[in-house]
Amino acid sequence: MYHSLVLIFSLGFCISQIVIAQNATNTYVGPGIPYATPVSGNYGGALRPQVHFSPPKGFMNDPNGLFVDANGTWHLYYQYNPTDVIAGNQHWGHATSADLYTWINQPIALWPPNDFTFIYSGSAVIDSNNTSGFFPNQDNGVVAIFTLAQVINGVGGLQAQGIAYSYDGGYSFNMYAGNPVLNINSTQFRDPKVFWYPGTQKWIMVVSYASDFTVGIYTSPNLKDWTHASNFSHHGLLGLQYECPNLVEMPVAGSNSTMWLMFISINPGAPLGGSISQYFPGSFNGTHFIAVDQVSRIADFAKDNYAGQFFSGIPGSQPQIQLDWSSNWQYTGLVPTGPTEGWRGCMTVPRESYLEQLPSVGWTLISVPYSISSQFLKEITSSDDLKNGTLLLDYSQVSSGALYFEANITGLNPDILAGTVNFTFASSASGEYVKGGTMVNGITWLSRHNIRGFDNPYFTDKFSSNGIYSGSQNGSWTISGVLDRTILEIFVNGGQQSATMTFYPTAPLDMLWIGTNSIPENVRVSVAVWALKDAWATQENFNGTVVGNVTST
Numbered sequence: 001m002y003h004s005l006v007l008i009f010s011l012g013f014c015i016s017q018i019v020i021a022q023n024a025t026n027t028y029v030g031p032g033i034p035y036a037t038p039v040s041g042n043y044g045g046a047l048r049p050q051v052h053f054s055p056p057k058g059f060m061n062d063p064n065g066l067f068v069d070a071n072g073t074w075h076l077y078y079q080y081n082p083t084d085v086i087a088g089n090q091h092w093g094h095a096t097s098a099d100l101y102t103w104i105n106q107p108i109a110l111w112p113p114n115d116f117t118f119i120y121s122g123s124a125v126i127d128s129n130n131t132s133g134f135f136p137n138q139d140n141g142v143v144a145i146f147t148l149a150q151v152i153n154g155v156g157g158l159q160a161q162g163i164a165y166s167y168d169g170g171y172s173f174n175m176y177a178g179n180p181v182l183n184i185n186s187t188q189f190r191d192p193k194v195f196w197y198p199g200t201q202k203w204i205m206v207v208s209y210a211s212d213f214t215v216g217i218y219t220s221p222n223l224k225d226w227t228h229a230s231n232f233s234h235h236g237l238l239g240l241q242y243e244c245p246n247l248v249e250m251p252v253a254g255s256n257s258t259m260w261l262m263f264i265s266i267n268p269g270a271p272l273g274g275s276i277s278q279y280f281p282g283s284f285n286g287t288h289f290i291a292v293d294q295v296s297r298i299a300d301f302a303k304d305n306y307a308g309q310f311f312s313g314i315p316g317s318q319p320q321i322q323l324d325w326s327s328n329w330q331y332t333g334l335v336p337t338g339p340t341e342g343w344r345g346c347m348t349v350p351r352e353s354y355l356e357q358l359p360s361v362g363w364t365l366i367s368v369p370y371s372i373s374s375q376f377l378k379e380i381t382s383s384d385d386l387k388n389g390t391l392l393l394d395y396s397q398v399s400s401g402a403l404y405f406e407a408n409i410t411g412l413n414p415d416i417l418a419g420t421v422n423f424t425f426a427s428s429a430s431g432e433y434v435k436g437g438t439m440v441n442g443i444t445w446l447s448r449h450n451i452r453g454f455d456n457p458y459f460t461d462k463f464s465s466n467g468i469y470s471g472s473q474n475g476s477w478t479i480s481g482v483l484d485r486t487i488l489e490i491f492v493n494g495g496q497q498s499a500t501m502t503f504y505p506t507a508p509l510d511m512l513w514i515g516t517n518s519i520p521e522n523v524r525v526s527v528a529v530w531a532l533k534d535a536w537a538t539q540e541n542f543n544g545t546v547v548g549n550v551t552s553t
């Protein structure tokens with residue numbers, strides 16, 4: 001949760017005492033906010049992504065509390081303002097999914113304890129051994145760990161870490177009466193991410209001392225008593241604040257071993273402006289994280305990918321799964337989905353990841369869409385070998401407006417990357433388009449320059465990056481992507497690089513060109529495009545409203 005730096009200078013007076021919920025039954029339910037029933041919303045708007053999560057109405061930012069329960073239900077909580085389409089009035093919204101694409105809106109899960117303390121970002125764990133003592137008779141108790149942040153008359157105050165516990169698998173929570181559980185009298189201390197470390201039989205928290213560019217590592221036997229263990233400080237890009245740290249164990253490609261990943265979001269001050277995420281592969285021994293080298297690695301090369309969080313509950317030997325917020329603090333409060341459709345903010349598709357050592361650049365986070373084929377409605381066009389050619393597709397009949405595309409280039413000279421593959425998604429009604437391409441010298445590029453529904457000095461309109469082409473790839477190069485009405489995510493070489501770009505056309509995109517150029521003889525370009533499901537439309541009621549899980553009322 002971005003917390004403006006400017007506010008620090010005017011604090012002082014309001015943080016001399018800690019006024020945070022001391023009564024487990026206290027919640028502050030603001031005027032007009034539905035309690036114990038989901039916020040309903042209309043997902044039929046032309047700008048609404050259909051295989052991506054977005055809130056029913058209001059403003060959403062960081063993913064929070066991601067966990068998967070014993071039945072395989074995925075829980076997504078998120079920073080949520082149910083009363084406006086800009087950040088503020090922070091609650092934890094909640095949705096669940098069996099497949100990470102079709103989300104069922106649930107009632108708001110965490111409420112402010114009073115009208116001047118809000119629930120900022122954090123995480124959730126299953127306390128299967130009752131270490132907290134909250135769960136005498138169950139092994140599926142859920143504990144949420146989050147920042148209690150004071151905002152008094154619009155001025156940010158104390159930030160301290162609190163917990164809440166759920167007896168019903170994460171649908172409803174009780175505030176712990178002993179909150180806060182971790183308070184260092186700071187106004188810039190937030191975003192706790194907690195996981196269980198079997199090696200020491202302790203809970204571990206990584207938490208940001210945002211304006212000190214430091215991630216604190218704490219340990220606890222019971223989620224209530226926290227002991228400082230070490231700091232990971234001043235690594236990589238600083239920007240102006242560190243936020244939303246994650247520390248996660250994940251597999252290493254081509255081996256049976258695992259490594260640890262420190263994942264840190266920075267905002268403002270990213271190289272392209274605003275917000276971005278960086279990561280550090282390394283080792284963790286229960287108290288200290290040590291990065292393999294001094295390198296800062298950027299997670300996603302466009303401008304709409306921030307505050308990523310990894311799901312808890314997945315063993316480190318298996319690929320890890322994350323969701324990221326697809327926007328940028330430089331313009332998130334201005335995009336047109338607010339005035340025209342009453343919502344702002346969407347998540348990326350779920351991304352599955354592991355670490356791999358690539359030639360030249362070394363350790364790299366590999367991320368691809370999780371099981372995207374589960375969302376295929378049907379293949380709508382393909383070519384076994386496009387050569388120097390063009391594939392043209394009118395997809396106006398695809399009701400979701402969402403596509404997955406893939407191009408494999410094989411048979412290349414192992415030393416030289418030659419030729420180009422470009423794609424253009426266009427509106428037949430307005431002539432607007434987004435486009436991108438890849439190959440010559442390993443460059444991949446994207447442009448939202450020719451989209452007219454939103455413009456802003458910070459809404460940078462072109463992005464590019466250099467991938468790694470080497471003999472070890474057996475002469476192959478690939479690009480794939482998910483286009484979903486107002487968001488495009490691309491993945492180069494099976495996820496060695498990715499980019500997330502939002503855009504807001506004045507008329508729906510409905511035409512796709514995929515074109516190749518200068519493709520050497522004997523090189524094969526195999527292309528396929530699939531229509532994706534309408535994940536939200538299936539949940540609409542008779543009047544087009546998605547009401548969510550109303551069985552709980």
Ligand SMILES: *[C@@H]1O[C@H](CO)[C@@H](O)[C@H](O)[C@H]1NC(C)=O
Nearest residue numbers: 011012013015016017185186
């Ligand atoms: C907390 O910090 C504020 C501002 O620096 C200071 O005025 C106050 O005395 C501190 N409170 C405690 C309990 O240390």
Ligand SMILES: *[C@@H]1O[C@H](CO)[C@@H](O)[C@H](O)[C@H]1NC(C)=O
Nearest residue numbers: 021022023024025026027177
């Ligand atoms: C907590 O608040 C509720 C509602 O205001 C009140 O009925 C209850 O007595 C309070 N409990 C404690 C322990 O203060």
Ligand SMILES: *[C@@H]1O[C@H](CO)[C@@H](O)[C@H](O)[C@H]1NC(C)=O
Nearest residue numbers: 069070071072073140168169
């Ligand atoms: C899993 O599903 C069963 C049967 O529906 C239910 O009784 C149980 O509470 C669920 N467990 C969790 C962790 O949600």
Ligand SMILES: *[C@@H]1O[C@H](CO)[C@@H](O)[C@H](O)[C@H]1NC(C)=O
Nearest residue numbers: 129130132133134135136137
């Ligand atoms: C869970 O913890 C509580 C509080 O320590 C204790 O009363 C209860 O017996 C524990 N239950 C189990 C099954 O360990």
Ligand SMILES: *[C@@H]1O[C@H](CO)[C@@H](O)[C@H](O)[C@H]1NC(C)=O
Nearest residue numbers: 126127128129131196198201
């Ligand atoms: C639960 O207890 C078992 C047995 O002591 C231990 O191996 C395991 O790591 C614990 N897990 C959690 C999440 O507390």
Ligand SMILES: *[C@@H]1O[C@H](CO)[C@@H](O)[C@H](O)[C@H]1NC(C)=O
Nearest residue numbers: 252253254255256257258317
């Ligand atoms: C990984 O473990 C499996 C099963 O033990 C083994 O067959 C395989 O050779 C191992 N792979 C590597 C790269 O060590």
Ligand SMILES: *[C@@H]1O[C@H](CO)[C@@H](O)[C@H](O)[C@H]1NC(C)=O
Nearest residue numbers: 230284285286287288289290
């Ligand atoms: C963990 O690593 C730190 C830093 O290298 C070291 O000081 C500490 O002793 C290690 N702890 C254990 C349990 O190995």
Ligand SMILES: *[C@@H]1O[C@H](CO)[C@@H](O)[C@H](O)[C@H]1NC(C)=O
Nearest residue numbers: 420421422436437515516517
């Ligand atoms: C793809 O884009 C590049 C860069 O703009 C351009 O040089 C190339 O001609 C384009 N190729 C096709 C097939 O449009």
Ligand SMILES: *[C@@H]1O[C@H](CO)[C@@H](O)[C@H](O)[C@H]1NC(C)=O
Nearest residue numbers: 387388517518519520521522
């Ligand atoms: C593609 O066009 C280039 C010239 O731009 C030519 O050299 C090459 O042979 C063509 N490739 C194929 C597969 O026809």
Ligand SMILES: *[C@@H]1O[C@H](CO)[C@@H](O)[C@H](O)[C@H]1NC(C)=O
Nearest residue numbers: 382406407408478526527528
């Ligand atoms: C691209 O290559 C992958 C991996 O070999 C394969 O699964 C996929 O079907 C290929 N896609 C196309 C369009 O050829």
Ligand SMILES: *[C@@H]1O[C@H](CO)[C@@H](O)[C@H](O)[C@H]1NC(C)=O
Nearest residue numbers: 040541542543544545546547
């Ligand atoms: C649509 O249905 C829902 C649920 O029945 C209701 O709350 C809402 O007011 C209706 N909206 C319209 C526009 O009729």
Ligand SMILES: *[C@@H]1O[C@H](CO)[C@@H](O)[C@H](O)[C@H]1NC(C)=O
Nearest residue numbers: 096104168171549550551552
């Ligand atoms: C609806 O919410 C209840 C908890 O209130 C939960 O047990 C149930 O599984 C939820 N149903 C769906 C379809 O999400």
